Amino acid sequence: MxxxxxxxxxxxxxxxxxxxxxxxxxxxxxxxxxxxxxxxxxxxxxxxxxxxxxxxxxxxxxRADVDASDLTGIVGVYPTASLRPLALALGVTAMVLGIPLGSWMSMIGIAIVASQVLLLTRDTDT
CATH class of the missing domain: 4.10.860 (DNA Excision Repair, Uvrb; Chain A)
Known part of the structure; x- marks a missing residue:
């Protein structure tokens, strides 16, 4: 640092x-x-x-004497292919459409976004 x-x-x-x-x-x-x-x-x-x-x-x-082998290890853990980003986009779309259509649509969008974010973070942590 x-x-x-x-x-x-x-x-x-x-x-x-x-x-x-x-x-x-x-x-x-x-x-x-x-x-x-x-x-x-x-x-x-x-x-x-x-x-x-x-x-x-x-x-x-x-360190000044470092080489590439010192930095090897787990690079990252990535989730598998998923349709969650598509569902997340659907939820955001419902939230935005709730502005002209009514608050009921925004509530549905908020529920979809919250559930997909929670499930996406759960999938990433495992």
Missing amino acids: RVEAILWTGVTVYFVVIGVTYLLVGGDTTGVSLLLMATGLGGLVAGWTWDWSRRHDERVED
């Missing part, structure tokens, strides 16, 4: 420099406040990544 921490620290420093420059040149309070909020968000992520890299062991990606 050392690379990510340096990257996010750079983002934070960039927004500080741009914010101060914008304050001195433009003076628009709205733009300055937005740049300061971006600085704060970048600082939150930078602080989290520095803290995480300090508290946890070094990852394989952080």
Whole structure:
């Protein structure tokens, strides 16, 4: 996480420099406040990544002497072919059609979407 921490620290420093420059040149309070909020968000992520890299062991990606065999293992677990995305699209369509047709159609769409999302996550976790 050392690379990510340096990257996010750079983002934070960039927004500080741009914010101060914008304050001195433009003076628009709205733009300055937005740049300061971006600085704060970048600082939150930078602080989290520095803290995480300090508290946890070094990852394989952080070592300089790593080769491809060190990163082998389970790449990912993917669900089998399913019609759940089609049912999910049907549920979203029913939710959107509920706006002009009536709330009963939206309720049906919400029920379909909720059931398919739950079943899709259950299928993915196994």
